[in-house]
Amino acid sequence: MLVRISKHSLCQGMYVEAVECPDAEFNKKRFLLREKEDLDAIRLTSAASVLINTTLGCAKPETKPKDSLSEAKEKLVESQIVATALMQGINDVYSVFDQLVAGKEFDLEKTRGVVRTLEEVATRSTSALIQMTRLRKKDTATYLHCLSVSTLMMRIGQLLRLKEQTILELGMAGLLHDIGKLFTPNQILGKSGALTPEERRIIQSHPDVGYDILRKNGIECELILEVCRNHHETLDGKGYPRALKASEISLAVRIGTVCDVYDALTSTRPYKKPWTSKEALDWMYERNEQFDRKIIHRLMEAVVD
Ligand SMILES: [Fe+2]
Known part of the structure; x- marks a missing residue:
């Protein structure tokens, strides 16, 4: 019987009738998938699906008990x-x-x-990244902002000589930190005038909304969750949503906050022109009651050639 499956469900022991992609990417057809190299090569193609023959090969991945x-x-x-x-x-x-x-x-x-x-x-990864795609369609500025914050956070992690795994988690945290904006109406996100108290309340709920979305999507990494929930907290205790004290704000969150504000200041928004990198760094450097200076120093290193 011919069955169409996702390339990610494919496994050794299945009989491949056709990989549904241009021939130039993977030109083998009608063969029993034995080699891991073939499996990896198929997964790297642009094909979304693979046609398998369950009469000539297995239909389901073998499941062995794992320790x-x-x-x-x-x-x-x-x-x-x-x-x-x-x-x-x-x-x-x-x-x-x-x-x-x-x-x-x-x-x-x-x-x-x-x-x-x-x-x-x-x-x-988890379906949280699919939520990211929705976010891109909804608000391109936010999507680009997330990519940018992600890159900056990883760079600062490298400059602080953090562990490789932590750097990767910072990258994920940066990419997902504003995911709560999925539920913020575009009229509020792009509003050029002053916000009403209700609009401010809605916008200030996005860290908690994002935190809930990530948890519901199976994200358990404390660093990613913390950055999402706390990235608008500041060291002077005047941030939102919980007005945390400096001692309650972790290094990862401090990195996130600095990158988030820097990127927001230096990018174009409907309601403002972009600041230069120097203007943004000077402005943040003067506010050491809000931002961690150690991180600002690393950010200077990261963005100045
Ligand atoms: Fe945010």
Whole structure:
């Protein structure tokens, strides 16, 4: 019997009738999938689905009982693959944009690669990343802001010589920190005049809304959850939604806050012109009661060539 399945459900032992992608990407047809290399190659194509023959091969992945150590190992490898692909995707997005700005030819092949990478990330990771795609459609400025904050947070993590795993978690946290804005109406997000008290209440609820979305989508990483919920808290205790004290604000959140504000100040919004990098850094540096100066120093290193 012929069955169409997602390329991510494919496993060794299945009989592949056809990989539904252009031939140039994977040209083998009608074969028993034995080699792991073939499996990996199929997953890297742009194909969304694969046609398998369940009469000539197995229909379901074999499920062997796993011990908890090998399960934990697999999870770690999986999260590293996701995060590495994510970093690669973000770097590629930036290089494509930079080339365009520099008047060079649009790199279509690289753009295709980014799309494949992001697809891979979205499939491997939780559905929270699918929520990100919805966010992109809803509000492009917020989507770009999340990509930018993600990259900056990882860079600061590198400059602070944090562990590789922590750096990857910072990247995920940056990408997902504003996910709560999915539920903020566009009229409020893009409003150029002063906000009414009710509009302010709605906008200030996005960290808690985002935190709930992430938890519902199975995100358990404390760092990612904390950055989402607390990224508008400031060291002087005047932030929102909980007005936390400095001692309650973690290093990851401090990194998130600094990157979030820096990117907001330096980008164009419907209600303001972008500040220069120097203007934003000077403004933040003077407010050491709000922002952690150690992080501002690293940010200066990160954004000044
Ligand atoms: Fe935010």
